[in-house]
Amino acid sequence: FAQARAPLTSIPYQTPVLMIASGKGGVGKSSITANLAVAIAQRGFRVGVLDADIWGFSLSRLLGIEGELQARGGKMQPIERPFGDGVVKLLSMGLLADEDQALLWRGLIVQKAVAQFIEDANWSDIDYLLIDTPPGTGDIAMTLARLLPQMGQILVTTPSRAAQRVAQRAADFARKSNIRVLGVVENMSGFLCSCGVRHALFGEGGGRELATQLMVPLLSEIELRPAIGEGGDRGEPAVLLEGPEGVFHQ
Amino acid sequence: FAQARAPLTSIPYQTPVLMIASGKGGVGKSSITANLAVAIAQRGFRVGVLDADIWGFSLSRLLGIEGELQARGGKMQPIERPFGDGVVKLLSMGLLADEDQALLWRGLIVQKAVAQFIEDANWSDIDYLLIDTPPGTGDIAMTLARLLPQMGQILVTTPSRAAQRVAQRAADFARKSNIRVLGVVENMSGFLCSCGVRHALFGEGGGRELATQLMVPLLSEIELRPAIGEGGDRGEPAVLLEGPEGVFHQ
Ligand SMILES: Nc1ncnc2c1ncn2[C@@H]1O[C@H](COP(=O)(O)OP(=O)(O)O)[C@@H](O)[C@H]1O
Numbered sequence: 284f285a286q287a288r289a290p291l292t293s294i295p296y297q298t299p300v301l302m303i304a305s306g307k308g309g310v311g312k313s314s315i316t317a318n319l320a321v322a323i324a325q326r327g328f329r330v331g332v333l334d335a336d337i338w339g340f341s342l343s344r345l346l347g348i349e350g351e352l353q354a355r356g357g358k359m360q361p362i363e364r365p366f367g368d369g370v371v372k373l374l375s376m377g378l379l380a381d382e383d384q385a386l387l388w389r390g391l392i393v394q395k396a397v398a399q400f401i402e403d404a405n406w407s408d409i410d411y412l413l414i415d416t417p418p419g420t421g422d423i424a425m426t427l428a429r430l431l432p433q434m435g436q437i438l439v440t441t442p443s444r445a446a447q448r449v450a451q452r453a454a455d456f457a458r459k460s461n462i463r464v465l466g467v468v469e470n471m472s473g474f475l476c477s478c479g480v481r482h483a484l485f486g487e488g489g490g491r492e493l494a495t496q497l498m499v500p501l502l503s504e505i506e507l508r509p510a511i512g513e514g515g516d517r518g519e520p521a522v523l524l525e526g527p528e529g530v531f532h533q
Numbered sequence: 534f535a536q537a538r539a540p541l542t543s544i545p546y547q548t549p550v551l552m553i554a555s556g557k558g559g560v561g562k563s564s565i566t567a568n569l570a571v572a573i574a575q576r577g578f579r580v581g582v583l584d585a586d587i588w589g590f591s592l593s594r595l596l597g598i599e600g601e602l603q604a605r606g607g608k609m610q611p612i613e614r615p616f617g618d619g620v621v622k623l624l625s626m627g628l629l630a631d632e633d634q635a636l637l638w639r640g641l642i643v644q645k646a647v648a649q650f651i652e653d654a655n656w657s658d659i660d661y662l663l664i665d666t667p668p669g670t671g672d673i674a675m676t677l678a679r680l681l682p683q684m685g686q687i688l689v690t691t692p693s694r695a696a697q698r699v700a701q702r703a704a705d706f707a708r709k710s711n712i713r714v715l716g717v718v719e720n721m722s723g724f725l726c727s728c729g730v731r732h733a734l735f736g737e738g739g740g741r742e743l744a745t746q747l748m749v750p751l752l753s754e755i756e757l758r759p760a761i762g763e764g765g766d767r768g769e770p771a772v773l774l775e776g777p778e779g780v781f782h783q
């Protein structure tokens with residue numbers, strides 16, 4: 284049955300598809316998507332990244348991948364950049380022409396655009412697909428679930444109870460669409476000053492509590508580190524300098 | 534002409550209406566809206582707050598104002614809470630019944646809901662109206678501009694170039710709808726450790742640069758302070774403890 288549903292896209296059912304989601308913006312979801320994509324690629328894999336976060340469009344800048352989208356044989360071609368032994372291939376709403384972006388910004392053609400970025404794109408040579416989604420994704424989750432039944436979700440939150448509560452809502456929505464929640468990543472867990480004092484700038488415990496409530500693993504607790512923000516601004520994800528251990532603890 | 538357009542709502546044209554906007558989530562827009570509302574109310578004013586941020590619904594929690602919305606004479610009644618010599622009156626999407634919230638979460642009835650929260654609400658006794666909007670507000674800006682021609686916009690950003698760039702887009706959209714941008718607030722400007730070292734955790738200069746580009750004043754540079762997040766989680770905005778100077782520098 285799942286195989287019967289999958290053939291609309293060029294993404295084989297066996298290709299792991301990860302939806303990176305959050306309940307609210309600003310928890311670092313796009314930064315984590317970029318660093319995760321590069322960390323996997325460096326080990327010799329081809330990692331597709333679909334940036335469906337229309338307000339952010341951040342992945343083009345975060346990955347240092349720019350250019351105009353080309354179509355070949357009716358299929359949009361993701362833009363590639365090598366990292367270590369592998370490659371990241373990006374398809375982003377941010378790489379569309381300005382007038383299309385204006386329509387997206389008004390929320391008018393998002394569902395249609397997301398479906399096109401999956402069905403009318405050349406994703407044939409990838410080992411993994413990561414999908415960056417708009418925060419609080421209601422309808423987008425439903426569209427993705429229909430097109431990519433193998434997809435699993437990773438939820439990003441900060442330690443604050445507020446972020447955790449709204450992440451819970453995003454998880455409920457995913458599960459209603461039969462999307463499996465694979466785990467939680469807690470970001471901005473704390474800040475360690477050079478003097479040795481550690482500050483809980485955005486609260487404590489939200490990630491652990493969310494993982495417990497959802498009965499999924501807490502995959503990682505990522506500290507607040509200026510290197511991550513600076514890497515993002517330069518288009519050189521911090522994982523390149525610091526390695527996955529520097530960014531992801533597990 | 535403006536008077537002729539205004540009478541659809543119970544908000545007189547002379548009542549200052551402030552739209553608090555941002556280009557992306559997580560810059561602290563809702564926290565700033567809550568603290569600003571309380572700071573004004575404490576001086577003896579009646580401050581209306583309309584929470585149109587459907588993903589966040591944060592203002593109910595941030596202001597410590599809860600309850601079920603009641604209608605009287607066909608008008609929704611904001612829920613009140615006294616602060617200092619004044620009062621804050623809240624109307625929030627977060628105070629609606631669960632099924633309505635589910636529809637909002639799917640983005641289906643947002644424009645309609647926002648219009649209702651303005652036209653079918655009792656805003657007759659307020660001195661100021663603050664409107665918390667979803668980040669990257671395309672259509673909501675247009676709806677609000679149509680109903681509240683006197684409205685001005687305050688843009689919230691962080692020091693990062695990324696947040697500044699997407700805030701620029703939100704400003705362009707506002708101006709297209711003839712909304713005046715009144716100023717920029719830069720939040721999370723830096724973090725001062727107890728040891729005396731100051732860290733620029735989210736970059737530097739984004740607020741200043743945005744204000745310059747838009748030719749509007751940089752109204753405030755707010756430091757990262759755990760008290761602000763903790764106050765938000767408890768429903769006791771930090772401005773209550775620390776005063777406006779503790780939260781807003783100007
Ligand atoms: N662990 C971290 N340490 C320091 N800065 C971070 C971290 N994670 C994210 N950031 C910064 O926080 C801001 C928000 O991150 P972003 O990835 O855009 O969030 P989202 O995609 O959830 O909106 C960006 O300026 C980013 O560089």
Ligand SMILES: Nc1ncnc2c1ncn2[C@@H]1O[C@H](COP(=O)(O)OP(=O)(O)O)[C@@H](O)[C@H]1O
Pocket residue numbers: 307308309443445484485555557558559560561562563564565589591720721755756757758759760761762763765766
């Ligand atoms: N100046 C600040 N210092 C410390 N924490 C802050 C500050 N401003 C906002 N926060 C915290 O950052 C998070 C995001 O703020 P929020 O107001 O929800 O942003 P937005 O409305 O833009 O999504 C919340 O956990 C909030 O408590």
Ligand SMILES: [Zn+2]
Pocket residue numbers: 476477478479480726727728729730
């Ligand atoms: Zn220190």
